[in-house]
Amino acid sequence: MIVKTISLLGHKDHGKSTLIGSLLMHTGSATQVRIKEAEAYSKKLHKDFEPAFILDSFAEEREQEMTYDTTRAEIKYKDLAFAFIDVPGHEELIKNMISGASYGEIAVLLVSAKADEGIRDQTKRHLFIARMLGIESLVVAVNKMDLVGYDKKRFDMIKDGLSGFIEKIGFEKTMVSFVPVSAYKGENLVKRSRFMNWYKGKTLIDLIYSGTKKQSGNKTGALRIIVQGFLEGQRDFAVGRVVKGNLSLTGGFCISPGNLPVKIKSIIVKGKKVKKAIIGENVALQFDKKMGSDLRGSVISNKGDCPEARAKVRATIFITKKLDKNSSIRFNGSDIQIKKMSVAEYIDPTTGTRSTNGKMELLSAISADLILSKQIPAEKFDETRELGRFVLYSDGAFAGIGTITGY
Amino acid sequence: MIKQDLTVLEERSIFVLREAKQKFGKVAALWSMGKDSTTMLALARKAFLGKVPFPVIHIDNSIDFPETYEFRQDLAKKWNLDLIVAPSEIKPDLVGSACCGKNKPETLKKVMDEYGFDALIVSIRRDEHGIRAKERYMSPRDKKFRWNYKDQPAELWDDYSSKLDVGGHVRVHPLLDWNEIDIWNYVKRERIPVNPLYFSRNGYRYRSLGCTHCTIHIKSNARTVENIISELETTKIEERSGRSMDKEREYVMQRLRSLGYM
Ligand SMILES: Nc1nc2c(ncn2[C@@H]2O[C@H](COP(=O)(O)OP(=O)(O)OP(=O)(O)O)[C@@H](O)[C@H]2O)c(=O)[nH]1
Ligand SMILES: [Mg+2]
Numbered sequence: 187m188i189v190k191t192i193s194l195l196g197h198k199d200h201g202k203s204t205l206i207g208s209l210l211m212h213t214g215s216a217t218q219v220r221i222k223e224a225e226a227y228s229k230k231l232h233k234d235f236e237p238a239f240i241l242d243s244f245a246e247e248r249e250q251e252m253t254y255d256t257t258r259a260e261i262k263y264k265d266l267a268f269a270f271i272d273v274p275g276h277e278e279l280i281k282n283m284i285s286g287a288s289y290g291e292i293a294v295l296l297v298s299a300k301a302d303e304g305i306r307d308q309t310k311r312h313l314f315i316a317r318m319l320g321i322e323s324l325v326v327a328v329n330k331m332d333l334v335g336y337d338k339k340r341f342d343m344i345k346d347g348l349s350g351f352i353e354k355i356g357f358e359k360t361m362v363s364f365v366p367v368s369a370y371k372g373e374n375l376v377k378r379s380r381f382m383n384w385y386k387g388k389t390l391i392d393l394i395y396s397g398t399k400k401q402s403g404n405k406t407g408a409l410r411i412i413v414q415g416f417l418e419g420q421r422d423f424a425v426g427r428v429v430k431g432n433l434s435l436t437g438g439f440c441i442s443p444g445n446l447p448v449k450i451k452s453i454i455v456k457g458k459k460v461k462k463a464i465i466g467e468n469v470a471l472q473f474d475k476k477m478g479s480d481l482r483g484s485v486i487s488n489k490g491d492c493p494e495a496r497a498k499v500r501a502t503i504f505i506t507k508k509l510d511k512n513s514s515i516r517f518n519g520s521d522i523q524i525k526k527m528s529v530a531e532y533i534d535p536t537t538g539t540r541s542t543n544g545k546m547e548l549l550s551a552i553s554a555d556l557i558l559s560k561q562i563p564a565e566k567f568d569e570t571r572e573l574g575r576f577v578l579y580s581d582g583a584f585a586g587i588g589t590i591t592g593y
Numbered sequence: 594m595i596k597q598d599l600t601v602l603e604e605r606s607i608f609v610l611r612e613a614k615q616k617f618g619k620v621a622a623l624w625s626m627g628k629d630s631t632t633m634l635a636l637a638r639k640a641f642l643g644k645v646p647f648p649v650i651h652i653d654n655s656i657d658f659p660e661t662y663e664f665r666q667d668l669a670k671k672w673n674l675d676l677i678v679a680p681s682e683i684k685p686d687l688v689g690s691a692c693c694g695k696n697k698p699e700t701l702k703k704v705m706d707e708y709g710f711d712a713l714i715v716s717i718r719r720d721e722h723g724i725r726a727k728e729r730y731m732s733p734r735d736k737k738f739r740w741n742y743k744d745q746p747a748e749l750w751d752d753y754s755s756k757l758d759v760g761g762h763v764r765v766h767p768l769l770d771w772n773e774i775d776i777w778n779y780v781k782r783e784r785i786p787v788n789p790l791y792f793s794r795n796g797y798r799y800r801s802l803g804c805t806h807c808t809i810h811i812k813s814n815a816r817t818v819e820n821i822i823s824e825l826e827t828t829k830i831e832e833r834s835g836r837s838m839d840k841e842r843e844y845v846m847q848r849l850r851s852l853g854y855m
Contacts, residue, residue, distance in 0.1 A: 187596050217830075220723065243723030244742065244847060255745055257726045258719060260595045260772075267595045281747045285729075288749030319749075414608075415615040418646060425611050425640075427604075456603070456639040468607045470642060482615065516752050519615070577752050584747040 189260070189267045190398040193290025193321065195312035198275030200298040201329040203253050205369035206270045207237025209391070212376045215261045216240055237370070241272045252276055256286030263391055266398065270294075277308060280315075280506050280549060281584050287316055292323040292397045294390075296369070297348065298330045299340045305347050307536040311549060314535035317355050318504055318551075318589055320571055323397040324352070324362045327390055332368040336381040341366040354538040361400055363393050407431055410493070410570055411469065411486040412518050413441075421476040426469060426486070429572040433463040442485045442563035443495030449474040483520035485563040485573065493573060495561035500592035503578060504535070504551045507585035515558070515576040515588065523559035530554060553591065564590050594720075594774045594825055599782060602771055606633070607640040608751070609730050609767040613712050614646065616755045617763065621677070622714035623701075624649035626661045626668075626788050627802040629716040632776050633768055634672065635785045647714070648675040652700050655680065661802070664788045671786075679704045698738055698853040711757055714765045720772045721832060724846045728766055729754065736760030738853025773832050774825045781818045792816050801832050 194202040207224070210216035224239035227248050239248055240259070247254050253274040261268045273286040287293070293316045297309055316324070326348065334340045345364045352362055365374055366385055373379035375390045388396070409431035417423040439448050453460050454470040463469045471486070485493055513524045532544030533551040546552060567574030567589035578586040610633075613620055622637070622645075624630045630649075637645045651665060669676045681700035705713065719726040729745055731753035746754035757763060768776075780787055790799045797810040798821075811830070815821045 187598065189595070189597050189601070219830075223723075241723075243727060246743070254743060255727050257723075259726075260720075262595055267597070282745065285745075285748045414611050417641065418614065427608060454642060456607070457643055466601075466604055468604055468611065468640070519612075519752070572751075575750055577747065577750060582756070587749070 187262070187267045188265075189269050191258075191269045191271060191289050191291050192394060192398075193271045193287040193293045193316065194273055194296065195287065195293050195309075195316055196275055196296035197298070197303070197306040197308040197312075198252060198277075200275065200296040200303060200309070201369040202275060202296050203238035203241045203272050204236070205294070205296060205327065205329070205367075205375075206259055206272055207240040208369050208372050209261055209270070209375055210240055210259055211237060212372050213261050213263065213391075215259070254279060255282045263395060266395065268394060268398075275308060275312075277549065280311075283312065284315060284319075284504075284506075284587060287312075287321075288319050290316070290319070290321055292325070292394070293321045294325045294327055294394065296327050296329050297344050299328050299334045299337075299344060299366070300330045301334065303330070305344060309348075310351055310536045313352060313357075314355055314538070314551065315504060315587075317357065318502060318587065320567070320589075322357070322361050323400050324357055325390065325393045325397055326352075326362065326364045327369070328364065328366045329369050331366045331373060331382065332371050336366070336373075336379070338366075338382075338384045341385075351538055355535075361397075363387065363397070365390050365393055406465075407570070408491045409433055409486075409488050410573060411471075412572060413481045413484045413486060414519060415480075415482045416477075417470065421478075422473045424471050424473070424477075424481055424486075426471070428463050428465050428467050428469060430465060430570055432465065433469065435461055438489035439486055440489050440492040441481065442487065442492040443561040444479070444484075445492055445495070447489065448477075448486070483518040483562070493563045493565050493570075496564050496593055497558045497561045498555060498593060499558070499562075499564050499590050500530070500553065500555050501576075501588040501590050502533070502551060502553050503586055503588040505546065505548060505578070505586040507580050507583060508548065509546075509578070509580045509585055512582075513578065513580045513585065515556070515578055517562050517564075517576045518572070521579070522562060524556055525559050526557040528555050556588075564593070566590055566592065594772055594828075596778060597770070597772060597775050599775060599779050602775055603636065603639070603779070605770055606636045606767040609753075609765065610637055610640045610714070612751075612753055613714060613731070613763075613765040613767075614641070616753070617712035619708065619710045620647040620712045620714065620765075621705075621708065621710040622647055622649050623716070624651055624665075624674075624676075625802065626651070626664050627716075628776050628780060628787055628791060629718065629768055629771075631668070631787065632771075632779055632785055633714065633716040634674070635779075635783055636767065638672065645672060645674055648677050648708075650677045650679055650701070650704055650713075652679050652681050652697050652704075654682070654696060658790055658802075660789045664786070668786055677704060677708070702738060702853070705762060706760075710762060712763045712765055714767060716768045717766055718768050718771050718773070718776075722846050724850055728764075728769060730766050730769055731755070732764045732766070733758060734761050734764055734853065740764075740851045740853070742847075742851055774822065777818060777822050777825065781822065787818070791821065793820075 273283040367374040413426040452472045531540045531553040565573040574590040735758045798813040
């Protein structure tokens with residue numbers, strides 16, 4: 187069965203974990219043990235049943251009623267399986283949110299309709315991050331409709347309040363849909379709600395289903411193999427993964443950086459000698475000679491079609507920790523020092539506004555030119571995702587993410 | 594139980610195993626002779642051209658089932674495994690989770706120190722338990738084996754943690770994405786040898802293997818891998834229901850894992 191990964195997004199307490207828990211219950215996907223356990227802890231904490239506890243498994247998460255770290259749960263629907271990725275909404279846990287959301291193919295954003303909740307900065311920040319991560323298809327679930335008398339006006343208000351921003355940060359209108367729900371009561375999740383007859387669209391699960399069909403798959407194109415390194419003690423045997431295009435033994439190859447010509451004698455996939463390898467496959471490649479230099483993070487392509495190696499890139503960067511002198515990027519397994527960073531634009535992720543003057547702030551974004559200590563085989567994120575993204579480290583700790591937009 | 598695409602799962606596991614070998618100097622794996630860690634070894638053989646390129650550790654409290662010992666001997670020979678048997682003494686005053694939480698990690702600590710391993714491959718899966726579902730593919734443990742679950746490293750874009758505390762190690766979880774039924778489908782597809790205890794005898798079989806003290810068999814007539822697969826397709830009972838420690842007290846799994854349990 188094909189599994190589609192769906193990342194949840196949204197401000198703390200707007201109902202992400204509840205929604206997944208509820209979906210598990212309404213589709214019969216949670217085991218009795220998990221449900222009973224969640225029930226017992228709800229009771230113990232003197233609460234009505236909390237579907238969120240099916241996901242929130244740490245003691246701290248239940249006692250404080252918030253998700254600390256990301257987790258997954260699966261649901262079967264029609265011909266597909268959905269793996270829902272729960273993420274924490276709390277600002278301080280953005281590192282965990284990014285980790286979880288990075289595995290999402292599409293996203294479901296929760297916005298609470300409750301009077302004192304609504305659209306928040308963190309709601310928009312999550313959307314901004316999802317876009318950066320490459321998520322194209324989005325379902326916005328306006329939640330807690332039970333608390334506002336299933337009022338259409340409240341739904342419209344949130345829809346209107348968010349639509350402009352969503353388009354501004356780069357989602358296409360046809361890839362976004364809105365649905366009013368009550369995650370807690372199960373309204374409009376799997377069955378149409380009889381309390382919201384004014385809503386004529388699909389249920390949440392059907393919107394997710396069609397959303398996954400819209401998401402464009404891997405683009406085909408020139409061969410790109412990212413090298414992980416050599417097999418132990420064998421400098422003529424490299425291992426890596428085909429991230430784009432197809433590999434076949436005909437013709438010559440080149441390695442970037444360095445534009446080194448190389449001959450591949452044999453391809454081994456899952457222990458077997460083969461003539462071809464396709465996108466997504468992990469390969470072992472035997473060269474015609476022992477290689478002198480280390481190859482971790484290098485890219486193998488067909489001869490004459492190597493990505494150019496660059497020490498300067500323009501990137502959009504989301505920052506979660508103060509950058510100090512000792513900042514670096516992790517690019518396909520290798521750490522590369524940032525020698526110089528000059529900011530071209532400051533981007534406010536809560537409005538999408540770009541301006542040439544401003545201040546570098548945490549949980550905010552910039553577009554900047556990076557001068558690196560070493561050349562990397564970079565391409566634009568839109569061209570080849572795996573060669574157009576990096577993780578930012580400052581003083582050895584996670585400091586944000588970047589996507590390459592130019593050179 | 595959701596059946597996933599085996600090829601997708603296989604590719605991810607191979608990638609993680611190869612990353613572990615690239616990133617860390619001294620890698621070892623835990624091998625309990627159960628279906629998961631044996632499947633992991635089959636994957637390692639695919640990732641590394643037919644041979645398992647790291648030692649496998651069996652924490653042996655000498656009260657495992659006899660079938661398990663036989664299986665260990667046979668497969669170690671057949672797959673040419675570099676087997677480290679770490680004898681673990683059962684202290685009679687410890688029962689249930691106290692036993693699992695103390696004896697095994699303490700023995701493991703000794704082996705890890707003695708050999709200086711900096712990465713340990715453990716074949717846990719998310720679908721086994723809500724706490725295991727919170728794990729990363731690679732997850733650091735400090736020198737006391739503690740899991741700082743409140744501050745796990747970021748993990749995205751095929752970039753896994755490589756931070757090592759002095760005296761600590763990194764747990765590597767290549768099977769995190771697999772479901773129980775995927776393991777069995779893969780065992781079937783790849784004809785992976787399995788411990789005979791998984792098959793029904795006199796109306797009972799083991800679904801999850803711990804040691805004789807803590808593992809209870811389930812009612813089942815499944816005598817073949819195919820039988821097990823059809824049994825799993827309909828069951829509503831959890832895999833680890835035969836493990837006494839999971840049921841004892843609240844958050845016992847969380848406590849055990851944070852202290853170094855595998
Ligand atoms: N009445 C009502 N309450 C809801 C609904 N959805 C969620 N809640 C409640 O809102 C609270 C927070 O829900 P969670 O699911 O824990 O929120 P979350 O988005 O996962 O929060 P974080 O994990 O902290 O980011 C819980 O008490 C839920 O019971 C809903 O549709 N209606
Ligand atoms: Mg939550």
